[in-house]
Amino acid sequence: MEFSPFNNVIKLCLQGMSLEENNKPDEAAGLFMQAWEEATNDHEKFLAAHYVSRHQKTVSEKLKWLETALENALKINDDTVKSALPSLYANIAQCYEDSGNAEKAKENSELALELKNNPSDKGPFYHGTKADLQVGDVLTAGGNSNYKSEFKMNHIYFTALVNGAGLAAALAKGDGKERVYIVEPTGNYENDPNLTDKKFPGNPTRSYRSESPLKIIGEAAEWVRPGTEELQKFREKLEDSKGEIIN
Template sequence: MAEAKNNIKSATPFAQTYFHGTKADLKIGDFIEVGYSTNYQQHKKAKYIFLTATLDAAIWAAELSIGEGRGRIYLVEPTGEIENDPDLTDQKFKGNPSMSYRSTKPFRIVGEVTAWTGHDPEQVKAMRDRIRKLNEQGVNSLNDE
């Protein structure tokens, strides 16, 4: 029994790993940082970078990102504070159902999810159309403020 206690004491805490969906071709050990083009507007520099604790939200991000190539989902660890993404939390939706967060501090890539199933192409088209309409109506992201 004493041996079991020693094993428990030697255990180390597990760090939460999050997902980041994009079309950028990155490598393990790279950092995702602010100041580069956003996933959704080619000529706009990102003020924040985003991560999520749900695979589904990361899949949406990978599918909706602009750019060439396939969507990618990276496992990332934040290097600093993260906060709720105001576009997807209490200011627009109750709670944080997509478990989406933002930061101004880099994320370290620690892995890649290579086996995932995307949404139906009609769902992706409908989401792109909805985003386009919001942009045309002047509905802006709270992340631009």
């Protein structure tokens, strides 16, 4: 299922999250339950159950809804959903720990760690920048941020969505041409924690980071460039950042 704000279940979840942010948890819980009741496929049921679980009053009820979310997630062969599994298993582990079941807590914690360290997404991957690079060059961590030159980057970031890399290129500092390179990770990589599970479970933007270099293996010719207004909103967010969303 394509992630779309026009999908009614996703729309209800978005409205519920807005109510959460405005400190209206009971109203939010009602919308999440409505989303569950209107869900018609595994993806919608996975999303709705995830949000319903957050508003349960007891550990046993929270565990029931988390396991319902997991049950539906496991039926879906989609990297944006698979990326939610580490968080789901970690939350389930916490429920078992809180209820005194150390064996089940350990089992689920180990699953969470294994999946976190082995993302299922195999790309292709992209990196957006204004730097003029060549096939065979490598991108390494430790340089200055593309967005705030005062920050040193501990990781190198990339995405499996070409339009996401195009946005990164548009936001990058400098006057050079916007470039989107096709890259190949040379070591382990993980879901970008600045985005993963912040709002929707998993990694719907398919964004990753690595401490190991990325090798440039090609260049993308086409992507959807963001509009002026959209670009300005992202620039304002970066200006307000103290580094936590870009490093």
